[in-house]
């Protein structure tokens with residue numbers, strides 16, 4: 001099979017599409033014939049060697065790329081409960097695997113996979129797992145109750161867009177920050193109030209909620225500049241590795257590292273089928289054109305995901 005890998009951690013131009021053996025599922029695993037696999041900012045980070053900060057390079061000469069996948073189960077290991085032929089979505093949540101989802105086949109733990117939604121095609125379905133799970137796990141970590149307020153930065157992006165939709169679904173009041181030209185998009189996703197990213201964020205938010213918001217999903221990774229909009233002893237979900245922002249004013253800062261599990265993937269599939277969350281595809285690329293997709297994502301401004309179709 002063909003698989004996209006990074007052997008030199010030097011950005012998209014150093015990526016290689018290799019020929020390699022089709023991987024075999026072990027006990028508790030399934031093999032997916034990949035129909036579609038989204039390109040996400042973490043893939044750019046891995047290709048550029050940012051995984052080095054996690055100490056992952058030792059002994060590794062190859063990093064697989066790709067976290068999100070949709071496809072069809074094609075083989076199962078002993079003890080796996082999903083039937084071959086089942087359309088699924090899944091998440092490859094380990095950073096340092098030599099082969100991941102940007103490939104023709106991928107092996108995942110059965111718990112990292114759930115039957116795909118019936119109402120969207122597999123290209124759209126491949127955009128759900130990474131970003132909707134991250135948004136869900138960030139909101140869960142904030143432990144907010146209905147009618148409390150949440151600020152979501154980067155609200156037009158993958159994580160931020162799902163955070164807006166999920167927060168509305170959970171009955172929260174949503175203030176969303178994004179570029180002025182994204183106001184309509186973010187309001188369609190369900191934001192109650194919009195703040196342009198060109199404005200002083202905390203001043204603009206505190207005009208709406210003078211004491212500050214109860215929680216923050218900082219999908220644009222603005223750090224303290226966004227935390228300033230949170231009330232004393234509120235919550236701040238930080239979605240990047242490395243050092244976390246300070247816990248100023250008793251604010252609980254939670255560092256989110258997305259993790260796959262069947263129960264939450266299934267919940268997200270059901271929410272997709274119910275129309276509570278939506279899928280957005282900006283464009284599709286053949287696997288052999290992956291570098292062009294990576295470079296387009298790196299330029300910024302993409303709305304919806306770029307998806308590789310092997």
Ligand SMILES: NC(=O)c1ccc[n+]([C@@H]2O[C@H](COP(=O)([O-])OP(=O)(O)OC[C@H]3O[C@@H](n4cnc5c(N)ncnc54)[C@H](OP(=O)(O)O)[C@@H]3O)[C@@H](O)[C@H]2O)c1
Pocket residue numbers: 040041042130131134153154155156157158159160177178179197219220221222238239240241256257258259300301302
């Ligand atoms: N920790 C985890 O487990 C985890 C999981 C998934 C993602 N992440 C991280 O979460 C972050 C967001 O991922 P994503 O997939 O949502 O990225 P994305 O789709 O590129 O969205 C980020 C959004 O933020 C916007 N933005 C940039 N600066 C902003 C500002 N000052 N104010 C408001 N919006 C701003 C971007 O606009 P432009 O495109 O115009 O710049 C873009 O719309 C990334 O850093 C990613 O690596 C972490």
